[in-house]
Amino acid sequence: MASNLFIVVVGCGRLGSHLANRLSRAGHGVVVIDRDEQAFRNLSAEYSGFRVEGDATELAVLKQAKVDQADLVIATTRDDNVNLMVTQVARAAFSVSRVLARVFEPTRKPIYRRLGIESICPTSVAAELFLESMAATRSLEDSA
């Protein structure tokens, strides 16, 4: 990853805050957006980025967070529809070159693909890892 990017993270839950902390520590400029002020407590004490309290489905909030300057927007809210909307708006209205969305519901992945939005589905990822782990254990048992 290039150094000193300007990254906007939408959603300050467990995933969002974790990403924000790591990215900020790596020296990138980070802005975190969350509707709920309490969510910012998830950020570490060393977090050196910005916080914007507001609903990311409002264009004005994205403007406030300077999404137009972002190199990357990551949508990590718990609502797939919000993540889908924010990443699309970031691209269409603010010409952000790279957007990433978390999507929980695996059946939604085709539509994300259709719309050209890169997505990460924790459910599918976890399922894959579980299956891999099972396969590994089984082959261990087989050879035992």
Added chain:
Amino acid sequence: MEASCGKEPVLIVDDEKNIRLTLTQALEAMELDTDTAVNGEEALAKLADKPFGLILLDLRMPGMDGMEVLRRVRQTRPDIKVIIITAYGSIESAVEAMKLGAVDFIQKPFAPKEIRGLVTKVLNRDTLQAAKAKGYGTHIELAKKCIQQQQFEAAQEHTRQAIAADATRPEAFNLLGVLLEMSGNKLEAQKNYRAALALDPTYKPADENLSRTTGLTAGGGISLGR
């Protein structure tokens, strides 16, 4: 004159650690000599010690607030350049800051690129004084510089000269509106914002100033335009 520009030491004054860190990191890339202060008192102490050329100052700080710092700084260092750091929607106080000579504002959050661009522009502003005053763009920059140095009469003069140079562009009218607003003449100010918009309905700073003064939007700052 040229040589001294762009390399003057910069003082960052903000109570929030992340802002001090972000700004220091951003300006590091410009090879500027930076120092930080966590509050007004520390800022004034450091200013007495070192010939800083530029302060990045947050208006909202506990204890001595940014406005008070600015007032005191102006007494001992009227020439020092100031960039005000504001929070979103906080800027009725911008008018007051402008009366103390601050014309440049940056709103949180900001990208590193943004603050670097603004600092470069502000640090280079002195070279304009050496240049002969001609051309619309120059007059606009000079007008802003005069506002910085609280020479409001001269600022108005430059705005008018800009209009004389080119009456079809919105920037000068917007600036004139701002000067009028600062002298307490809101109605006249609005006329100028409207004039700016009539010339260019897409000129956002005038639109923002007009919305702000007609009370349609909550918050929002004084827009001077780029």
Added chain:
Amino acid sequence: MKVLIVGGGKPVYFLCRTFLAKGHEVTVINRDQQECVQMARRLKVTVVHGDGSDQRILEEAGAHGADAVLAITPNDQDNLAICQLASLQFQVPRAVALVNDPDNEAVFQKLGVAAFSTTRTIASLIEQRTALDEITNLIPAAEGKVNITEVRLPADSPVAGKSLRDLALPAHSLIAVILRNGQALVPRGDTQLQVGDRIVLITLPVNHGQALKAITGEES
């Protein structure tokens, strides 16, 4: 027409009634069980209980055969998802989304979703910027691309007594109709404007201020 509406509350109820009265077939998708039961009882509509942005629910509601989908939930992100699914997955010919945040109207259009904003319509009815009593009924039409305004010609207007061809109206503006003494005139070049005329003006937003100024003489 087969219309699918996603949403609830009074707006949806009255919309259903309107569509039914016009002879259309209506299906409603709503997340609230109670509301679903009530609507099914009071109106001749098919009601599906569930999340309209869920493909399976849309399927159940017959999105495949729908002629139009209206997404009218309070959440712009859901309305967007519903319409995009409807168009891309179910090939519904007309999918329209309500945008609660008026700023989203333009973005939705960019994303290929027809959108409308009631906020903007209502706000423009009490538009303050012009500060003139003679100007009423500012109605944005054609998805905000056109303004239709009625202007009463004031006594001190610079164009009272002038003929239309002598008016310096800016580009993209048109005097469509003049209402005079209870009659509607379609004006021609030699039509003379009189004080008290109610002029129906069509403009593009970008020239709106200038057009008004040309007629009333006021800074706007």
